[in-house]
Amino acid sequence: MSGCMSAFGGMPLVELSKGLKQLKEEHPPLLAQLDGLYKLTQLIEQKTETELHFAELTTKVIEFKDALDPHSEREEGVLFPMMGVYIGTTSGPIAVMEYEHDQAKAQIGEFLAKADKSSAAGEKIELSGLIKKAYFILTEHFSKEENVLFPMAERMLTDEEKEELYQKIQEIK
Numbered sequence: 001m002s003g004c005m006s007a008f009g010g011m012p013l014v015e016l017s018k019g020l021k022q023l024k025e026e027h028p029p030l031l032a033q034l035d036g037l038y039k040l041t042q043l044i045e046q047k048t049e050t051e052l053h054f055a056e057l058t059t060k061v062i063e064f065k066d067a068l069d070p071h072s073e074r075e076e077g078v079l080f081p082m083m084g085v086y087i088g089t090t091s092g093p094i095a096v097m098e099y100e101h102d103q104a105k106a107q108i109g110e111f112l113a114k115a116d117k118s119s120a121a122g123e124k125i126e127l128s129g130l131i132k133k134a135y136f137i138l139t140e141h142f143s144k145e146e147n148v149l150f151p152m153a154e155r156m157l158t159d160e161e162k163e164e165l166y167q168k169i170q171e172i173k
Helices: 020-023 027-045 049-088 093-115 121-156 159-170
Strands: none
Touching: 020 027, 020 049, 020 121, 020 159, 027 049, 027 121, 049 093, 049 121, 049 159, 093 121
């Protein structure tokens, strides 16, 4: 179907340059980790071996955060400012993306700050809800990036900027 538009941005499909493709390819492993976190939150809510699952959730959240942080830095520190030159950063798509990053990080940060201090099963269930919120924020967020933001960047950035994007994101480990 020529001229077929994507459901989100009304833009035809586009092949991503290597930097944007890398950012997109970082999503599936993060989503797999998120799915595991979500499953653990469900077990905790069902009060199934709460102590054991909460300890596992805490460990897995730390691992997830360690994987998410460099990905976020590649976007916030490199891609978003490059796009911001064209579309600004105080409102619009970049502002929304940064807000969602902040919201997800806040949920994860609050969980980690309180996880060790939590003793009652009810507290553990409540805290696992923070990770559930982060799950919903990030799964939707990744979809927006893949379907709207990355194609927009592909059309917006010059070939030189795309190469610069790729080079700069390689520096973030």
